[in-house]
Amino acid sequence: MRSLRGRITLLAVALGTVMALVFVSTGYEYVRRIAEEREIDRLVSENDMLRLQVETRLRSVLNDLQVIREYPPILGLARSVSSGGVDPEDGSTTEAWRQRLGVIFRAMLDARPSYTQIRYVGVAERGRELVRVERTSAGSVHVTQEDRLQSKSQRDYFRVGVGLPAGAMAFSQVTPNIEFGEVVADDPPTIRAVTPIRGADGEVFGVLVINADFVKLVAGISQFERRKYVTHFIDPASNRIRTDTDGSIEFHWASEGSDELRGWVSRITSGGVPANQFSGEYQGRTYLTHASELQLDGVYNAAGFHLVSVADEATLFADVLVLQQRMIAIALAVVLFGGLVGALFGRRLVVPLNALAESMEKYGSSESLNLPTRDRTEIGGVARRFEALTRRLREIESAERAVRVQLESVVNGAVDGLITIDTEGSVLSFNPACERLFGVAAGDVLGRNVSMLMPETVAAHHDGYVADHMRTGRERMIGMRRQLQARRRDGTEFPIELSVSRIELPDRIIFSGIVRDVSERVTALALLEDTIDQLEHTNVALSEANERLDQANGDVRSLAYIISHDLKAPLINLLSFSGELRELMDELQSLTGNDTPEARDRAQQIMGETVPLVLGFVEESAARMDIKLNLILQLSKLGRYEFRPEPVDLASVFEGAVADAAAPEDRASVTVEVDPTPFNVDRQAVTIIAANLVSNALKYRSDDRPLSVIITGTREDGRMHLCVEDHGRGIAPDDLTDVFNLFRRVGRQDTKGDGIGLSYCSMLVKRLNGRIWCESVLGRGSRFHVVLPETAVAERSEAA
Amino acid sequence: MNLQEIHVVEDDDGHAYLIEKNLRAGCVANRVRRFASGDEFLDHLFEQEGDLPLLVLLDLNMPGTSGYGVLQRLRATARTSNLPVLVLTTTEEPAEIQRCYDLGCSLYLTKPVQREAFIEALQALGFVLQIVGTPEPKASA
Numbered sequence: 001m002r003s004l005r006g007r008i009t010l011l012a013v014a015l016g017t018v019m020a021l022v023f024v025s026t027g028y029e030y031v032r033r034i035a036e037e038r039e040i041d042r043l044v045s046e047n048d049m050l051r052l053q054v055e056t057r058l059r060s061v062l063n064d065l066q067v068i069r070e071y072p073p074i075l076g077l078a079r080s081v082s083s084g085g086v087d088p089e090d091g092s093t094t095e096a097w098r099q100r101l102g103v104i105f106r107a108m109l110d111a112r113p114s115y116t117q118i119r120y121v122g123v124a125e126r127g128r129e130l131v132r133v134e135r136t137s138a139g140s141v142h143v144t145q146e147d148r149l150q151s152k153s154q155r156d157y158f159r160v161g162v163g164l165p166a167g168a169m170a171f172s173q174v175t176p177n178i179e180f181g182e183v184v185a186d187d188p189p190t191i192r193a194v195t196p197i198r199g200a201d202g203e204v205f206g207v208l209v210i211n212a213d214f215v216k217l218v219a220g221i222s223q224f225e226r227r228k229y230v231t232h233f234i235d236p237a238s239n240r241i242r243t244d245t246d247g248s249i250e251f252h253w254a255s256e257g258s259d260e261l262r263g264w265v266s267r268i269t270s271g272g273v274p275a276n277q278f279s280g281e282y283q284g285r286t287y288l289t290h291a292s293e294l295q296l297d298g299v300y301n302a303a304g305f306h307l308v309s310v311a312d313e314a315t316l317f318a319d320v321l322v323l324q325q326r327m328i329a330i331a332l333a334v335v336l337f338g339g340l341v342g343a344l345f346g347r348r349l350v351v352p353l354n355a356l357a358e359s360m361e362k363y364g365s366s367e368s369l370n371l372p373t374r375d376r377t378e379i380g381g382v383a384r385r386f387e388a389l390t391r392r393l394r395e396i397e398s399a400e401r402a403v404r405v406q407l408e409s410v411v412n413g414a415v416d417g418l419i420t421i422d423t424e425g426s427v428l429s430f431n432p433a434c435e436r437l438f439g440v441a442a443g444d445v446l447g448r449n450v451s452m453l454m455p456e457t458v459a460a461h462h463d464g465y466v467a468d469h470m471r472t473g474r475e476r477m478i479g480m481r482r483q484l485q486a487r488r489r490d491g492t493e494f495p496i497e498l499s500v501s502r503i504e505l506p507d508r509i510i511f512s513g514i515v516r517d518v519s520e521r522v523t524a525l526a527l528l529e530d531t532i533d534q535l536e537h538t539n540v541a542l543s544e545a546n547e548r549l550d551q552a553n554g555d556v557r558s559l560a561y562i563i564s565h566d567l568k569a570p571l572i573n574l575l576s577f578s579g580e581l582r583e584l585m586d587e588l589q590s591l592t593g594n595d596t597p598e599a600r601d602r603a604q605q606i607m608g609e610t611v612p613l614v615l616g617f618v619e620e621s622a623a624r625m626d627i628k629l630n631l632i633l634q635l636s637k638l639g640r641y642e643f644r645p646e647p648v649d650l651a652s653v654f655e656g657a658v659a660d661a662a663a664p665e666d667r668a669s670v671t672v673e674v675d676p677t678p679f680n681v682d683r684q685a686v687t688i689i690a691a692n693l694v695s696n697a698l699k700y701r702s703d704d705r706p707l708s709v710i711i712t713g714t715r716e717d718g719r720m721h722l723c724v725e726d727h728g729r730g731i732a733p734d735d736l737t738d739v740f741n742l743f744r745r746v747g748r749q750d751t752k753g754d755g756i757g758l759s760y761c762s763m764l765v766k767r768l769n770g771r772i773w774c775e776s777v778l779g780r781g782s783r784f785h786v787v788l789p790e791t792a793v794a795e796r797s798e799a800a
Numbered sequence: 801m802n803l804q805e806i807h808v809v810e811d812d813d814g815h816a817y818l819i820e821k822n823l824r825a826g827c828v829a830n831r832v833r834r835f836a837s838g839d840e841f842l843d844h845l846f847e848q849e850g851d852l853p854l855l856v857l858l859d860l861n862m863p864g865t866s867g868y869g870v871l872q873r874l875r876a877t878a879r880t881s882n883l884p885v886l887v888l889t890t891t892e893e894p895a896e897i898q899r900c901y902d903l904g905c906s907l908y909l910t911k912p913v914q915r916e917a918f919i920e921a922l923q924a925l926g927f928v929l930q931i932v933g934t935p936e937p938k939a940s941a
Contacts, residue, residue: 569815
C-alpha cells in the first residue's frame, strides 16, 4: 500500500472495521444485558402470576371441602350411623343422609370439572366409604352403589385426614387413582384434599375427601395471554406438570425422566438454584429458571409445592441474536462502504496531487509548469508555495549565475594567481595568472598534486602539512600571508607571497591560495633593508652625539645663568655706585661757591664719608668680578683641554694631594688606601680632582671631633672607584644638590672659598665619562665618590 | 609710632646699601633692617623670636642657607607662613623663578643691571609698599 490512494482506502476500511467492531460488541452487550434484565423481570412476574393462580385453584378445592363439611347431612350422617341407623335429632335414617349427601356431592362434581371424586369415608369398618360420588372415565357423574364402597384405612390421605385436628385441612400426595387396591392406569394423577369430621362426642367419625385431577386442576392457568415460558408445577414428591406456552400440558411422574432431569428438578426445588438465575446446562442448553414455593397457610401437608418457570437461552435471546446478526451485517456494510468511499475519495485526492507532482517534475525544463494555483484546497496552497519557491529559486539562480560570471571574470582577470586544491592536495582550479606565473597551462596542472609547483624540499612535506591540518585543525598557513619559494615548470624558483584560506563547502573542505610574484619586491626590500641598516647606524651615532650636545648645552645654560648672576651682582654695584659717584660729584659742584656752613658740612660729609664708602663698594665689586672672571676663564679652558690618558699610580697622586694640602700635624689623620696599579687616565685631571676633594675634607673639619680622613680607591670592572671620607661637618640634605654648582657654598661660611672646586671636579669627571656624587650626614661627615672608566677617555675626547 | 620693620636679606653690602637708600627715596618710613645672610635672618626670626616684619626682601644666592632655604623655612612655620616675601635677585632663569613661586614667594623681582632701572624698581616698590603694606597708624599720620 505504497500509494496515497491505497493508504486512504485502507484507513477508511480500518476505521470502518474498528467502528463496526466497537459498535457491534458494545451494542450487542448492551442490548443483551437490557434483554436479560427484561426477560428476568418477565419470568419472575409471570411465575408470580401463575403461582397465584395455582394457589387460588388449590385454595378453591379446600374452600369447596370446607363448604361441604358445613352441610348438615355430614354431621347428620355421623349421628345416624353412631345411633344405629337413625338420627336422634330429626329422625332421618342413614340412608336418607346418604342420599342427601350424594346429591350435594354430585352437584359439586358437576360444578367442578377437575374433581373426580368426593367421598365421605368413615373411620369405622376400616375406613369404609360412607358416601362416594365419582366421575367416570367417560365423564358422567354418579353416586357409587353401597356395595361398591371400599375401605380406605390403608391409604395415606385417610391416615392424614384422621390425624388432623378439628377443622384442619390437608392435601395428600399426588398419586395414581387406586381402586380396590389396584392402580387405575387410565385415570389421571390425582390430588386429594382431606378434612376430619368429628362426631358429637368429639371423636373422629370420618374423613371428607375431594379427589381432583391434578392436571385438570392446573390446566386452566396456561390460558392467559402473553405467556412466554414453560412452567413446571411440582408437587412435594417431584411429580411434575409441565405447561407450555401453547397451552399444552403434560404430567410426568417423579419416576419418569432421566437421572439428570431428576437431579435438575430436585436441585431447583430444594433451593439449589437461586431464584431467577441460570440453572446451568441441561442437555447442552442453558436455562434461566425461577422457582417459587406455593404459600398455602393454614393447610397441612401443603409445603413442597413449587412452580418453576423455565426459559432456555436460545429462545430467551432470540430477538437479541437477530439484532446481533443485523448489526454485524450493518457493520460489514459500513466497512465496505467506508472502503469504497475511501477508494473514491483517495482517487479524487490523488489525481490532482499526481497532476501537481507531474507539474513540479517539469521544473527545470522549459515547459510551463501549469500549476493548479487556483485550487482552493491545500493542494492549491502547495502549488502556490511551490510557484513562489520556483520564482525565488529562479531569482537566486540568476543571481548566482551573475555572481559566478563575475567571479570567473575576476578570477580569470586577476593579476594574482588563484589556486584551489582539495584536502588531498589535488589542484581544482588554476587561473590564467597562475599559468603566466608558473609557465604552465591549467590543463597540465588540474587534478595533479599542487606540490609540483613547489621546490622539492617543500614539496616532499606539503601533503603531510595538509593532512596534519585536517587531523589537528592547527593552522600553520591558513589566514596568513607568507613568503615562500615557488617552482616554475622549467624548474626555476622564484619568491612568492602566498595566502591560504580554508573554504568549507557543504560537502567537503577545499583550500584556496592567492599567489603573488614578489621577486621585484624581494630585491627592492633587500636594498631597502641595507639602507635602513645604514640609516640606523647613522641615527644611533647622531642621537648619541645629540645627547652629548644636549648635556653640554644644559651645562652651558646653567653655567650661563650662574655666571650671569654672579657677575651681575658686582656689575649692579659698579653701575649703581658709579652713578652714585656722579650724583655726589654733581652735588659737590653745586656746593662749590656756596659758602654756607651747611654746605660746607655737607661737602665735608660727602668727601669724608660718602665718597670713600661708595668707592669702597666699587673697588670691592671690581675685585670680585676680577676673581670670578679668572675662575670662569679657568673653567673655560677646561672645555678646550685635551685629555691624554696614561698609566697613573692613583695612590701616589692622592698622597701628593695630602702632602700639599695638609699641615704637618694633620697628615697622620689622613689614610690613603688606593690601588697603586697603573690606571689609564689623564694625570692632570685626577690630580686636580684629588687636590679639591682632599682640601675640602681637611677644610670642613668638625670643631668637636679630631680630624679623620680615609681615602680609598678600588678597581671594579675596569673602573676605579675613589672615595674620600671625612668625619667633618657634613652637609644638610637640602644642600647636597647644590654642592657641585658653580660658586655655591653651603653650610657655615667661616672658611675661605670661592665656590668653584667641586663644580670644577664635577665638570672634569663628566668629561672623563665618570660619575661623582656625595653622601653626607649633617654633623657626622661626608663621603665623596668618584667612579672613573679606564682608557675610554682618549677615544671620547677625540670623538668630541 | 611703632611701624613694622622691613627686613632685607642680602649678602652683598652694596646691594643692601642701594636697596635701603632707594626705599627711603620711595618715601618708605618704616625701619629697614638688613641681614647679611639667610642664617642670620633665620636666627633673628626663630632663635631670638624677633617681631615679624611688614615684609621681607630676600636675595636668592647667598652662601650658607640660600634664599630658597629661607623661603622654605618661612612657609613651613605657621607663624611666618603668610609673611609677604619679595624675592629680589639677579637671576632670570625661568626654572628658578618658578621654584620661588612654588615655594610661596609673594613677588619675584629681578635686579635690573641698569642703575636707573634698579633705582626705579626699588622706588616703585617703596611706593607700592606705602599703599598696600602701611598699617592703620601710618594712615592717621
